[in-house]
Amino acid sequence: MYKMKNRKFIAFLIIVILIVLIIGNSLLSTKNVYEKEVDGHNGPIRVEVKIFNDIIEEIKILEHNETIEVVESTLDLIPKNIISRQSGNIDLITGATITGQAIIDAVSQCAKKAGLDLFSIKANQTNDINYNQKEYINVDVVVIGAGGAGLSAAVSASQHGASVLVIEKMTEIGGNTVRSIGMYNAVNPELQKPLGINDSEDIFFQETFLGGKELADPKLVEILTSQAYAGMLWLEDLGVKFDTQVDSCLGGEYARGYYTMSHNGSDYIKSLNKYCTNNEVDILLETKGTSLIVEDNKITGIIAKQHNKEIIITANKGVVIATGGFGYNIEKRMDYDNSLTADMLCSNAPGTTGDGIEMAKDVGANLINMEYIExxxxxxxxxxxxxxxxxxxxxxxxxxxxxxxxxxxxxxxxxxxxxxxxxxxxxxxxxxxxxxxxxxxxxxxxxxxxxxxxxxxxxxxxxxxxxxxxxxxxxxxxxxxxxxxxxxxxxxxxxxxxxxxxxxxxxxxxxxxxxxxxHYTLGGIQINENTSVINTQGKVIKNLFAAGEVTGGIHGANRLGGNSLPDIIVFGKIAGYNAAMN
Ligand SMILES: Cc1cc2nc3c(=O)[nH]c(=O)nc-3n(C[C@H](O)[C@H](O)[C@H](O)COP(=O)(O)OP(=O)(O)OC[C@H]3O[C@@H](n4cnc5c(N)ncnc54)[C@H](O)[C@@H]3O)c2cc1C
The missing domain is CATH 3.90.700.10 (Succinate dehydrogenase/fumarate reductase flavoprotein, catalytic domain)
Structure with a gap:
């Protein structure tokens, strides 16, 4: 009888302990939800932040009065970037800096309530997990830079059967492409003719070549102007939707510019990224390409840094440099034009610092038209x-x-x-x-x-x-x-x-x-019609390709407005194809 009572008591005790443990544990690891209202540009912005075990898991903008067309990418990207970095030390987006800063302030105040400092080292500790590690990756094609040219190269290489990896040094993909107004020049008689615009590929060529003061490589201009429309159709296949409006961009004479539906470069990046997500093309963020690997007179890969980890990526078929221009790098732009001083404004993304140009130069690449900065x-x-x-x-x-x-x-x-x-x-x-x-x-x-x-x-x-x-x-x-x-x-x-x-x-x-x-750096790495990088002796550097604003020779000394987006798509596609078929 005593034993029976004792057993019941022990069972009761176990249940009580279990309940206490469960409640205690759930109390310790509660998902805390905080709310904060801050002043935006047009009035209050109300932000909700979920924090679980000292990690910011979710940020919702509950209410705001900002102008959606102006702040759309800020509302999307600022919360994502705070979460991916677990930090408030992130770049603001030009045109919507007040809104971006307000969101960071709101999240920071919520984090404070949870005992976190969004700007302390502790808040960034997830960045240091792989301290001093090395990682080895092997793929067919590695692309450096996840802007429009890099993603086009990645998609094109993947469409031609290659395994592809993209590395991007920033916390987000898109580079200057995502900031662009999205105007894409092409000759499209179907839309131009009814408006009385008598355009042709030849006029497009002449305008581009003469506009560039005859300093561009005519073979590259020919490829750009004759393949721009095919590039547009390729984008449509990938899901990009174009407006039927035909416009002429500032600096361009003939109306042959098309916008995507949201008049925003993010439309290109979203569709290219969607292909990558659906087709096993990995994109490593916060991974900076630092130097190219050369073996037996050819490029065999790239060394990259991801926080404090070194990643050695070998590429069976080729490396595509698509790191964009160097407009954001004050020292570098002043090396080529010393009137472009630090006090000048800049429309470019912070990642456009000319890294790819330096990496290519280190392996003997020839640089052209570097002094032309728009x-x-x-x-x-x-x-x-x-x-x-x-x-x-x-x-x-x-x-x-x-x-x-x-x-x-x-x-x-x-x-x-x-x-x-x-x-x-x-x-x-x-x-x-x-x-x-x-x-x-x-x-x-x-x-x-x-x-x-x-x-x-x-x-x-x-x-x-x-x-x-x-x-x-x-x-x-x-x-x-x-x-x-x-x-x-x-x-x-x-x-x-x-x-x-x-x-x-x-x-x-x-x-x-x-x-x-x-706004735009016209000079860069010299390439041939296959986007192969050319060295200072005029020879191809084997297995090395380049596309986009990182290259020179396509626009000469002056670029027509709306000519860069077809450039990055047309030459990005060619680079991906040639790397995959190498
Ligand atoms: C505000 C603005 C509006 C524009 N509007 C138009 C327009 O309407 N029409 C038009 O034709 N052109 C326009 N342009 C120009 C055009 O957008 C750019 O020239 C083009 O998008 C460049 O594409 P890209 O892929 O070469 O470079 P980007 O899109 O800049 O991409 C380069 C990427 O490489 C990354 N990167 C750099 N270094 C490294 C490294 N070491 N390792 C890994 N990643 C690295 C960068 O972070 C970046 O994400 C505009 C430009 C700006 C800034």
Whole structure:
């Protein structure tokens, strides 16, 4: 009887202990959910953060009043990057820096409540797990850089049967491609002819070659201009959807530019990345290519660093360098053009530091046209980005300096525009438009969105416009009246502007402050028609390919707006194909 009672008591005790353990454990490892409201650009942003065992697992933006067209990628990428790095030390996205910083602040305050410091070393400790390790990987093709050129090369190599690995040094894929406006030049008679645009591959070639001051390699220009349309169809097969709008980009004469549906380079990256995810093309993030491996006079792989781990990647067939340009590297750009000083704005992604050019140079590659670095004349005067532009302002608006005067034909090429804006008092210009040229509801909503963020200012008459621009009203009025007469007579007597399609006569008037921003590096690694890298003796470096902004010789001394996206797709595809078939 006593034994029986004792057994019951022991069983009861075990159950109690188990319950205490389970509750205790679940209390210790509760998934804590925190909420914080912070000030964004247009009002409060409410953020929810889930933290489990000191790890930030989920970040949700519950509410915000930001302009979605402006902040879309920030709302997507900032939470993802905080989670992948477990840190607040991440790059903001130009054009939406206030929103990005607000999200980081909100997450940081939630983390604090959970006893975490988002900016401390502890918060980054997951980065150090593989301290001092070495890893060996073997694939057919390794691609350095996960921008548009690198992902196109990876997809193309995979489509031709190769096993492919992509390495990307940043926390996110996309490089400059994801920041682009997405305009893709190609000759597409189906869309151009009904609009009366008599374009041809030959005109496209001539415009590109002459625009580049005849310094590009004509064979490469021929490939670009004749294969751009095929590249567009290839993208459509991968899921990219193009708008039917045909446009001419700043600096390009013929209207042959197509946008993706969201007018955003992220559309290209999403579709290329989707192919990679579905077809076992791995992308290693935060993995920086540091040097190429050379054996028996050919390239056999690449050494990369991932935090403190060294990864030795051998490639049976080839290595594709697709690391983009060097616009973000102040020292390097000043080596080639010392007028591009540190105080200049830059539209580029932080990863564009010219690493691939250095790696290729170390194995004997020839570099060409390095001194040609393009500034985009109409960068956002506050952060150097391009996203916050008044839609189609260059074709329909005018540029005014701080004296209230026009100073150049607004349809001049990019070099002349930038030079001329920098020569004005304080090196900036106001881009001014009226309101009757915007027929598209989407563009009007976008413009009004920019007004609400303060990037664009709306004024209801010339008097208010002059007062906000702080210029003499009589001077501004005379200048606008003169310009409107030029449009009536189709003759710009002051600057010989050719494109005279819209008068500045319909209030409200909108304006934004613009400054030239470092935008595109035209020079780089010399390649041949197969994208094989050429050495300083004019010979092919075996197994080494390059594509995208890292190369030189495709645009010569000046690039037509909208010509880079077809460049990275066409030559990325060729590089992937040749590496896979090597
Ligand atoms: C704001 C903006 C708007 C633009 N709009 C247009 C447009 O509308 N139309 C047009 O034709 N062109 C446009 N351009 C130009 C065009 O977007 C770029 O030239 C093009 O996207 C470059 O593609 P890429 O693949 O060569 O380089 P990127 O897209 O820059 O990719 C290079 C990648 O390599 C990575 N990388 C660098 N070094 C290493 C390393 N050592 N190891 C691993 N990874 C590395 C980088 O982090 C980056 O992700 C625009 C450019 C900008 C900045």
């Amino acid at each position: 500034t985009y004349p109409l960068g956002d005067a506050y952060d150097g980005g391009l996203r916050n532009n008044i839609p189609d302002s260059i074709n329909n608006g005018i540029l005014i300096n701080s004296d209230g005067k026009r100073f150049i034909a607004e349809d001049a090429n990019r070099d002349n525009l930038s030079e001329s804006i920098l020569a004005q008092n304080e090196g900036f210009a106001y881009s001014v438009v009226d309101s009757d040229y915007l027929k598209d509801e989407k563009d009007i909503a976008y413009l009004e969105g920019l007004v609400s963020t303060g990037v664009v200012t709306k004024t209801f008459n010339i008097e208010e416009l002059a007062s906000k621009l702080m210029v003499d009203q009589n001077i501004l009025e005379d200048e606008i009246n003169k310009y409107n007469k030029f449009v009536d007579n189709q003759n710009d007597k002051d600057f010989n502007r050719k494109n005279l399609i819209n008068k500045i006569d319909e209030p409200p008037f909108y304006y934004a402050k613009k400054k030239p921003t470092i």
